[in-house]
Amino acid sequence: MFKSIKWRLTAIFFGVTALFLFLLGFYLMTTMEQYLYDRTHEKLVSYAKLMADNIKEDFSRGAGREYFDSYAHEAQKDISARVTVIDANGRVMGDSIVDKDTMVNHANRPEIQEALRNEIGKDIRYSSSTGKRMIYFAVPVKKDSQIFGVVRVAVPWSEIEAGQNHIRWSIGTAVLVALILTVLVVSSFTSTLVVPLQEMTRVAKEMAEGRLDSNVNVKAKDEIGTLGSGLNYMAQRLRDTISQITEERNKVSAILTSMNDGVIAIDRNGNILLINPAIERMFHIKYETSLGKSVIEVVRNFDLERLLHRALVSKEPITRELQVFTPDPKTFRVSTAPLTNETGVVGVVAVMRDITAFREVERMKADFVANVSHELRTPLTSIKGFVETLLDGALQEPETARHFLEIINDEADRLNRLIGDLLSLSRIEAKQGEIHKTPVDLEKLIYNVVSVLSPQANEKNLALNVHIKKPLPTIKVDSDMIGQLMINLVDNAIKYTPEGGTVDIMAVSERDGVKVAVKDTGIGISRESIPRLFERFYRVDKARSREMGGTGLGLAIVKHILEVHGGTIDVESRVGAGSTFTFFLPGGSR
Ligand code: ADP
Helix, strand or coil: CCCCHHHHHHHHHHHHHHHHHHHHHHHHHHHHHHHHHHHHHHHHHHHHHHHHHHHHHHHHHCCCHHHHHHHHHHHHHHHCCEEEEEECCCCEEEECCCCHHHCCCCCCCHHHHHHHCCCCEEEEEEECCCCEEEEEEEEEEEECCEEEEEEEEEEEHHHHHHHHHHHHHHHHHHHHHHHHHHHHHHHHHHHHHHHHHHHHHHHHHHHHCCCCCCCCCCCCCCHHHHHHHHHHHHHHHHHHHHHHHHHHHHHHHHHHHHCCCEEEEEECCCEEEEECHHHHHHHCCCHHHHCCCEHHHHHCCHHHHHHHHHHHHHCCCEEEEEEEECCCEEEEEEEEEEEEECCEEEEEEEEEEECHHHHHHHHHHHHHHHHHHHHHHHHHHHHHHHHHHHHCCHHHCHHHHHHHHHHHHHHHHHHHHHHHHHHHHHHHHHHCCCCCCEEECHHHHHHHHHHHHHHHHHHCCCEEEEEECCCCCEEEECHHHHHHHHHHHHHHHHHCCCCCCEEEEEEEEECCEEEEEEEECCCCCCCCCHHHCCCCCCCCCHHHHHHCCCCCCHHHHHHHHHHHHCCEEEEEEECCCEEEEEEEEECEEC
16 A cells, blocks of 8 residues: 555655644643743732732731731632741741641741742642642742741642643644644645546556557646646557558458468578468468477478578578478479568568469370370371271272271271360360350250160160150250260260160259269179279270270260269269269259
């Protein structure tokens, strides 16, 4: 409590005031007591003088003791003090309180001796005749320079003490009241000084704790008021600055958060300063637990650690491609840049771009070109071989020549189909997102496909059945593409089903689209091959596919057509038991 400035100020004021009041009280008490004593002294001495003057004639005419005794009694009534009359020999002539005859000779009493020496006698002592401590004053009774006797007046000392006590009590009470008033006045004065200071202390504390919305409510126009306004102004400036910084930080944070590229910053010692959510996802780590740790500890990738270290040492921007297991192997292009401030390089920031898909596309393109070249070369080699044989003389043998020319024709057909399929594929890929959709009657489309492929089915003695659960919705699709999709699936079913088998085409309305299944009782597909069926040029059995005139592109085309329509496809198959290709096309409307 006494740490508070309010109580310290009050204590100082109180202490100083108390000291002054005490000294003043002490001085007043002594002065007043002295004054009281002097007044009693003067009063009693003048009474005694007056009486001495009164009775000097009585002494000179030789009045008796009875006279003086009654005079003493009468005088006491007027002056309220004991009166004693004594002759020049010390014999008590009369006393207002004690019987004169019982009183001994008073010649040896100090005050009497002094009075007989023509002085004013005074003494304070215990009186055995009254049983009290008394103060005595004695004056001579003299006429024409002859001393006849002494008049003595006395009052109990306790009367003077009572007066003194009264003075002490009054002054003591006044001092106490003054002290209490001092405390009250001083504490209310210090309050007006200290309350605004306490308010400012509270606000400053809140500001230090980060609560900048508090304001000091100081109305005074003095120095304290100015201090309060200064504090409010400072809080306002801090609020503005912090909101600016927060805004900037939020912008940076929003950019870092929305980036697909990973951003990682390290300090001079290789410890992580910052990572963005993309890095968190890439390496399955958490921002909070990664800060301040070393790269190798958090990311566990030696190549990345070495690259960042090299960037730190070289102080130059570096760009590298890195393989990172996340745990899937992924390829990143990492670009580093030194982080600098006025003291120089303080760290490195690296941006990591996942280029796995890009590399994969590049690889697929290269594979595709290789595959296409290979697929084209096979029939061409064959054609060229037979043409050369013909030119070498086989032309002379009409039978052989005819056989060779038929082969050449087949191979040319195959080339034609291959190029046709490649063109279809590239057309669909090119059309991605901008296909020409029209309302299509799927039932009609299915029957068209059946009529196109019936000759092939008949040739192999296959039953080609259509099961449509009516009503089918009209769907908005690219009819040429869906026609091709159906032909590819049904053509495959016919190709890979041995003689005497069955091919069923089923269609049913489902959710907001149509589900179509092409089911055969053919050779089936092994479980391992199913995931690869839709790859370009993938064939389960290359020789059989070639024999059937397949290009290996049919299902790739199917997949692409479904992709551009937002559809899906599913394959169920068992080797030797047949296959079912089921696809779903959205976009139905009744
Ligand atoms: P292809 O021109 O060789 O038929 P596709 O892309 O149409 O090429 O089919 C890829 C491979 O999938 C085929 O080579 C074949 O091995 C297998 N396949 C496709 N449809 C069927 C089916 N209905 N029954 C069995 N195998 C099939």
